[in-house]
Amino acid sequence: MNRHLRIGTQALLLRGGGAVLLIAGLGLAAVTERSLLAHHLAAVRHGGDVVQADSRGPQPGQHGSMVLVSGTPAVIEAPHDAQFNLTVATPVLDRHVEMFQWREVHVGSDVHYELDWSDQLQDTRRFEQPRGHANPRVMPLRSARFVAGKVQVGGFTLGPLLVHALPGAETVAPDPSRLPANLAASFSLYHDYLTTSVDPGSPHLGDVRVSWQAVPLQPVTILARLDGDRLVRASQADDQGFQVQVGVRSLGDLLPDVPDPPEFTTARRSGAIALAALGAFLLLWERRRRLGDVVLALAVGVTAIGAVSCASWLGGDWRPVLDWLAVTAAGVLVVVVLHRRMGRA
Template sequence: MSRGAAVGGLTLRLAGALLLLAGAGLGALTERGLLLHRVAAERHGGQVVDADDASPTADLRGRMVRVAGPLQVARPPRDAQFGLQAAVPVLVRRVEMFQWREVNIGGDVHYELDWVDHPIDATDFRHPPGHVNPGPFPIQGARFEAGEVRVGGFRLDPALVRALPGSETVSPAAAQLPPNLAASFSRAGDYLVTSANPRDPKLGDLRVSWEAVPAQVVTVFARPDGDTLAPAADAPDGKGYDVQVGERALVDVLPDVPTPPEFVTSRRILAVLLAAAGSLLLLLGQRRRADGLLALAMGAGLVGAIAAVLWLGHDLQLMLAWLGLAVLGAAVAAWRVRRAG
């Protein structure tokens, strides 16, 4: 063999080895990226279907969904006692009473009147005389939820409605008060008060206000059950859902879940082709006849074997699919070698 032929053969073998390694590496990186994403997502309830592919009519059993969009309120909450209704997911009534409270600063105790949202028992004061509070509230605080809240075509489970973030003040309308309350309450800014003079409240006066979760754009991560999104009760993270204000990408909702590789099918095909090209160059470097089918079988067998090992113990179906490709590649390669020999 001439020196030139020897150098040429060595060059072909070196190039073939590099392409073979490139194909094997690309295949391994692709499957490892998918595997890391899958394992991390499972901690939060399962594989994730992003908003663009999620709809209540799709088969999403056992998966998690990220959906973003404006909240749609079908049956707004209503505070019937005060005649107040708002087109929001959640309406909260807050009741305060003007009461004595004890202030202790470095052992120095003094008393002052202030608005407090719960009854204060004056018998616990260091000096109760002259600071007695009225006792239980005649009107209680309350929370009212919409009969149906949707986002992106999905209904929200009550647990997700209660988890909706954000707050805004809802101004009362004194004209809507029932007659029995209109005689006692008047409007003072964003409050209804029983004070004869709102600027000079007296002991026992009541102040009622309302806050609401706004009908805003949110991103919801949860498990679909038909057309309803609900927390994944079996999620290893112990939560199984997330709700954030605004349109958030999956990496914002689940920052500990790595982004899966893009163009997975193309990357897999390219990995096999690179490995096949490397195998072909190795065959040529050994002065064997160029056999494209043998080279393709060798490349597919190598990439399939690596992928099958990576998915072993994580996804039986995917592992068997890659193992089948590896076995098929090995069988075809053995057949081509026997035929050539």
């Protein structure tokens, strides 16, 4: 009697433990896949799933994905201001031209005129009192923007939109010795700009000054879609389709509304299958077919985890649904084959 009671108690414990392990495996799988689904749905609003890139540049299988990469921009083809013979290793170089002119200033009902630097031509014909405040009719030079032919971050080439989006500006001091002869006769260096003023501290009407600003080479983090070997805007995104920030940033810094994906996804999935398989093995303990039951339990675990994972992705991306559906079908097939063989044995 005691022996039968002990055997019954042992069987009950094995079944209970097997059920607990099976449920734990199913729960781990469900939590993992639902977390991945939540990350995926949030990331889709900004262009799609994100690949954490390193400094090796584009890798196979990344085309079309959103790529998060950090690094200091590398200027492969520097911009060149041919008119002033100025080349700077920067993603974007801006030339800023100003002329010393009369400006009309309105303060309430009063109007007065003052000489000041302006990058726009002040049209004297529109002044209320044009007499004595005549300005030159044309700007002798124009402001301009020069963009690098090729810029890379972490081995990824930036598309034109991303190059223009790189933040920051710093003044570039020109080298007068490199000026063409026609401009060297008119311009001289004063502080960090070139000027036609004989006395830069006391400019005269019509004097011109030219300065340059460049985007600094500083660490940045970029999130954009990979098209071939270039990072571009994701046209299907709900927002602007890319992010550019100074410094090394995480995905949460750039997209705070996107939850982080679960870590060690492969290990969590393998652990879920192992728990479910061990639980199934304990439930099959009384069959006493040890070798066959190990394979059968593993197939049951794969089938159960595949079914739960497939169901967890419903309403999300169809690819994981189909992948897990294939895993489930394979598990069911193995279970049926093994069950029939064991039945005949």
